[in-house]
Amino acid sequence: MASTLVRLPPEQAARALDHYREAVGARRARVVLGVVLLAGAIVLAGIGGEVDIEKFLANSHRLPAYVWNLTPPLALATLGSDLAEWFWNLDGWLLLLGDTLLIAYLGTLLGAVGAFVLCFAASANLEKRLWLRFAARRLLEFCRTVPELVFALLFVMAFGLGALPGVLALAIHTMGALGKLFAEVVENIDMKPVEGAVATGAGRLTSIRFAVLPQVLSNFASYALLRFEINVRSAAVMGFVGAGGIGTDLMVAIRKFYYTDVSAMLLLIIATVMIIDLATEQLRHRLIGLEQRP
C-alpha cells in the first residue's frame, strides 16, 4: 500500500499552524502559571513548616537505622524462642487489642443509634420544618468536623482517664459522619411507599417504620460497618491521649525506644485492621446482595 500524504497549500498550512500555536500557547501559559504558583506555595510552606533540607540530609540515615532497629534478632535455629521473646507480652497485647475493638464497637453502635435518630430530621423529603432540618444538619456537621482526638482530649479532662472518653469521642464523631450519609440515603428513597402508608392513616413513626426502614436498613448497616472499620484504626490511637485501648502502651514503647515492642504491636494492629477489613467487606457484600434480591 502506497502512503499518500496530502500536503496542504502553504497559506492554509500556515493558518492551521497559527491556530494550533494559539490553542496550545494558551494552555501552556496556564500550565506555566500553575507551576509558578505551586512553586511559590511550596517555598512559603517550606518556610512555615520549618523544613531544613540540610538537617534532614544529615539525619536521613536515621530512618533506615530506625526501621532496622524495629526488626528483632531472629535466627532460624532459635526461631521459636526468638519469636516468643519478640511477642513476650502477647496475651497482654491481645487483651488490649480486644479492648480497642470493643471501644470501636461501642463507639460505632452509639454513634449509629444517634445518627439513626437524627437522620430523619436532617433529610429534606421527610422533614418539612426548615428550622429543625437546619439545626439537625449543623449539629451533625459540627460533630464530624471537630477531630475525634480533640473530643477525646476534652472528655479525658471531664470523665477521667480510661476507655469511656474514647468511646464517647468516637460515638460523637461517628454520629456526625453517619448522620450525613444516612440522611443522604433517606433522601434517595422511593416516596411512593411513604405516600401509601400516609394514605392509610399512618403517623410519622409508623410510616418511617413500614415505608422508609425497609428501603434504607441494608444501606445503613453497610455504612455502619464501613465506619466500624475506620473506628478500629482510630481507637488504636485513642490511647495516645489517655482514652483507652492499645495506644497508651504503643506510645510508651515508641517514646522509650522499645524497638521490638513497637514492631510487635504495630504488626498486631495491622493484622487486626486487615482481618476486620476483610470480615466487614464480606458482610457488606452480603448486605448488598440482600438488598438486590426482592
Add this chain to the structure above:
Amino acid sequence: MSPLRRIAVANADALRARHSDLFDGVLARRLTAIAVVVVLAALAALAVWRLDVSLARFGSGLVQIANIVGAMFPPTPGTHLVVFLHALAETLAIAFLGTLIAAAIAFPLGLLAAKNVIPNVFAHFAVRRLLDTVRGVDVLIWALIFINVVGLGPFAGILAIAASDTGSFGKLFSEAIENADRKPVEGVVAAGGSALHAVRYGLVPQVVPVIASQVLYYFESNTRSATIIGIVGAGGIGLHLAEQIRVLEWGQVAFLVLLILVTVAVIDWVSGRLRFAIIGRSTVGAG
C-alpha cells in the same frame, strides 16, 4: 382511623389469604431481626463490662462537660493571637507539603503497582502489599516515629503525613492508571511514538485530572489530620490545643476549635471549587 384502613382491618383475613407470600415470612424475618438485636446488645454489654463504663462516672462526667462548655464562653484568643495564627499557618504548611511529597513518591509507585504498565505479577503484588502496610499505620503513629527520627516540630508532621498518604495515593493512582483508556496509548504507538511518548501523551493526560482531584481531596482531609498531629508534638495548632486543654484555659480552647472549624470550611470550599474546575475541564476536553 382512616376509611381505607378501616376497610383493610375488616378484611384482614381475606388480605392474608390473597397475599400469603408477603405474610408468610414475617415470623422468620422477625426472629432474625430479634437475634441480630440480641447479639448487638450482648456485645455492647460485654464492652460496657470490659471497659468499666459506669453510669455514675458518666453522670459526673456530664456535669463536668456542662461546666467546661459554660467556661468556653466567650471564646477568646487571650494574649496568644499571633502565636495561634502562626501555628495555623504551620498546620496548613504541614498538610500542603505532606500531601505534595506523598503524591510525588506515590506516582512512580502507582505506575509500578498498575497491572497495565508493569505486567509482572510479583512486582505489583509486592508493591501493593508494601502500600497496604504503610496505609495500615495511622498518621499519629507515623508522627511519633518521625519525632524519634527528626525531632519534635512541624517537619516530623510533614513526613508523617507524607508517609501515611503515600500508601493511600499509591493505591488510588494505580487504580486510576488501570482504569485509563487503552486507545490513546495504542494510537500514540501506532503513530510511531516510543513507550515514553505513549505514557506522556497517551496515559498522563487521562490520569492527571483524576490524580489532581484526589490530591486536592486528600489535602482537604490532611488539613484535619494536621490539626491533631500537634497533640503528640509534631507541630501545628494541635500542640497549642492540647496545651490549653491541659491548663484548663477553656476560652482559648473554644477559640482554637472555632479557628480549626473555620479553616477546614474555607479549605473545603476552595478545594471543592478547584476540584470542580479540574474535573469539569477534563470532561469538556473529552467531549
